[in-house]
Amino acid sequence: MICDECGKNLAVFSVTITSGSGTSNRHLCSDCMKKMEATFSQGTFHSFLSSILGMLGTAQQEQDERVCGHCGLHYSEFERTGRLGCAHCYQEFANELKPMLQRIHGSSQHVGRAPLNAAEPGESSVSVASEPTRQQLLEQRIQELRQKMDEAVTAENFEAAAQYRDEIRALTQEAGETSCS
Amino acid sequence: MQLTQKSVVVSGRVRLARNYADLPFSRPGNGECAQLCIGRAVSAMEKACPNRYDLCRLSEISATDQLALVESHLISNDLMKNSATGAALIRDDRKISIMVNEEDHLRIQAMVDGLNLEDAAHEAFIAEEALEKAHGFSFDPQLGYLTSCPTNTGTGLRASLMLHLPMLDHFKQMGTVNQSVAKLGLTLRGIYGEGSDALGSVYQVSNQITLGRSEKDIIEAVTVVGRQLISMENKLRQRYLQNSATELRDRIMRSYGLLRYAVSMDEKELMQHWSHLRLGICMGMLPHSPEQADRLLTTAQDAHVKQYVTKHAPQITLKEGRCHLIQETLAQEETNPFSQADSEG
Ligand SMILES: [Zn+2]
Numbered sequence: 001m002i003c004d005e006c007g008k009n010l011a012v013f014s015v016t017i018t019s020g021s022g023t024s025n026r027h028l029c030s031d032c033m034k035k036m037e038a039t040f041s042q043g044t045f046h047s048f049l050s051s052i053l054g055m056l057g058t059a060q061q062e063q064d065e066r067v068c069g070h071c072g073l074h075y076s077e078f079e080r081t082g083r084l085g086c087a088h089c090y091q092e093f094a095n096e097l098k099p100m101l102q103r104i105h106g107s108s109q110h111v112g113r114a115p116l117n118a119a120e121p122g123e124s125s126v127s128v129a130s131e132p133t134r135q136q137l138l139e140q141r142i143q144e145l146r147q148k149m150d151e152a153v154t155a156e157n158f159e160a161a162a163q164y165r166d167e168i169r170a171l172t173q174e175a176g177e178t179s180c181s
Numbered sequence: 182m183q184l185t186q187k188s189v190v191v192s193g194r195v196r197l198a199r200n201y202a203d204l205p206f207s208r209p210g211n212g213e214c215a216q217l218c219i220g221r222a223v224s225a226m227e228k229a230c231p232n233r234y235d236l237c238r239l240s241e242i243s244a245t246d247q248l249a250l251v252e253s254h255l256i257s258n259d260l261m262k263n264s265a266t267g268a269a270l271i272r273d274d275r276k277i278s279i280m281v282n283e284e285d286h287l288r289i290q291a292m293v294d295g296l297n298l299e300d301a302a303h304e305a306f307i308a309e310e311a312l313e314k315a316h317g318f319s320f321d322p323q324l325g326y327l328t329s330c331p332t333n334t335g336t337g338l339r340a341s342l343m344l345h346l347p348m349l350d351h352f353k354q355m356g357t358v359n360q361s362v363a364k365l366g367l368t369l370r371g372i373y374g375e376g377s378d379a380l381g382s383v384y385q386v387s388n389q390i391t392l393g394r395s396e397k398d399i400i401e402a403v404t405v406v407g408r409q410l411i412s413m414e415n416k417l418r419q420r421y422l423q424n425s426a427t428e429l430r431d432r433i434m435r436s437y438g439l440l441r442y443a444v445s446m447d448e449k450e451l452m453q454h455w456s457h458l459r460l461g462i463c464m465g466m467l468p469h470s471p472e473q474a475d476r477l478l479t480t481a482q483d484a485h486v487k488q489y490v491t492k493h494a495p496q497i498t499l500k501e502g503r504c505h506l507i508q509e510t511l512a513q514e515e516t517n518p519f520s521q522a523d524s525e526g
């Protein structure tokens with residue numbers, strides 16, 4: 001999302017501005033957010049803060065500062081810059097990031113390309129170039145099917161959903177067998 | 182006169198954001214990590230495509246040369262901000278550039294002349310695989326590719342089309358168009374100039390959403406919207422030509438006259454006349470090719486002009502140099518693919 005103010009940087013803040021004429025929602029980059037904060041810093045800042053819904057996803061100002069155990073990034077630093085410190089930050093700040101991602105993208109489930117060797121961010125990943133394992137391909141396929149099934153259910157297309165369900169069942173069984181071998 | 186995609190599309194681009202799984206994200210000041218990223222990218226690409234990629238460390242070139250790379254869309258403004266550690270691997274045909282140590286470890290971007298974003302994606306994925314074979318990327322089965330900024334998480338893919346939309350601008354349609362484009366999870370913005378005035382009516386349409394949509398779907402969405410904008414723009418051009426041919430021709434020819442004979446011109450004025458030049462070419466009124474106009478769009482920008490002046494005429498100003506450069510370019514007439522059908526004029 002591009003910043004509404006400068007039209008150049010990526011917007012990482014969503015701000016609800018309440019004025020006499022009503023409310024408007026603006027997406028801002030960290031630079032413009034800083035500028036806006038600065039203009040409100042005299043006297044009115046507190047009331048301005050209270051009108052901010054906050055960083056995309058977080059409504060509450062937390063007193064105890066959260067820190068990523070892997071890279072040492074403070075959550076407040078992320079709020080300021082819009083940049084995470086490492087891949088583990090996604091897990092460390094999952095409570096804040098999951099709803100934020102949902103709001104930015106309207107989804108929190110990846111669809112599409114996966115690496116040749118998909119590595120879990122939680123594992124210490126020493127990368128060894130290899131073909132994707134059959135297990136990974138199966139799991140990916142199951143994920144895709146689950147999403148399709150959910151969509152079909154939402155669209156009340158139960159016949160299609162049942163088909164997806166059967167396919168998922170078959171693949172899950174297969175995946176179970178592969179993982180044992 | 183025949184109007185085609187080419188009369189509106191300037192270029193297309195697909196960009197992938199990727200990070201190495203075993204390193205923290207790029208951060209200014211983390212020079213060790215940055216050098217490691219550069220080394221990895223260089224050796225991976227050298228192995229995959231020997232002698233095709235040139236490494237450019239921003240710290241080793243002048244600010245003007247850096248800016249010229251930005252003007253050529255080979256690097257981003259953000260990379261320039263990281264000029265201490267920022268680098269780019271640029272393929273010899275300048276169709277692919279891999280930015281290292283921008284917001285993410287790697288930003289792989291592939292460019293095409295027309296609407297064919299699938300081709301660009303294909304090229305970008307080939308480069309991506311070559312890089313990945315050497316060192317794996319951060320990936321989470323639920324969240325996809327993990328990027329430094331959550332706005333790129335998922336596919337990490339941004340597909341964009343650069344479009345010339347002078348008539349949509351002229352008939353004040355951009356506001357309405359913007360709204361409907363936003364509803365599709367895409368964004369449309371001017372590329373040149375500050376804030377709301379899009380200099381030269383050059384716009385970029387691109388996806389905002391990267392999570393929950395496949396690469397194929399993203400590219401298709403941008404292409405479909407691109408096609409719609411092209412057809413709207415072309416219809417308005419035809420309408421304008423039918424209703425106000427004299428006015429249209431007059432605008433185009435005045436700008437053309439200035440481009441060919443003015444002595445001093447700033448970037449802002451250039452963009453206004455450039456827009457008429459490209460429109461005039463695509464309406465079959467001028468003896469040039471659209472590619473010629475598109476080249477000028479890059480080479481008549483500040484940093485390119487500065488390079489030109491430094492090399493050929495250090496005693497003249499940038500504004501004068503810009504006119505020299507434009508006139509040198511326009512002195513060469515090129516076959517205009519749009520003018521054949523227009524024989525009665
Ligand atoms: Zn901004």
Ligand SMILES: [Zn+2]
Nearest residue numbers: 068071086089
């Ligand atoms: Zn971290």
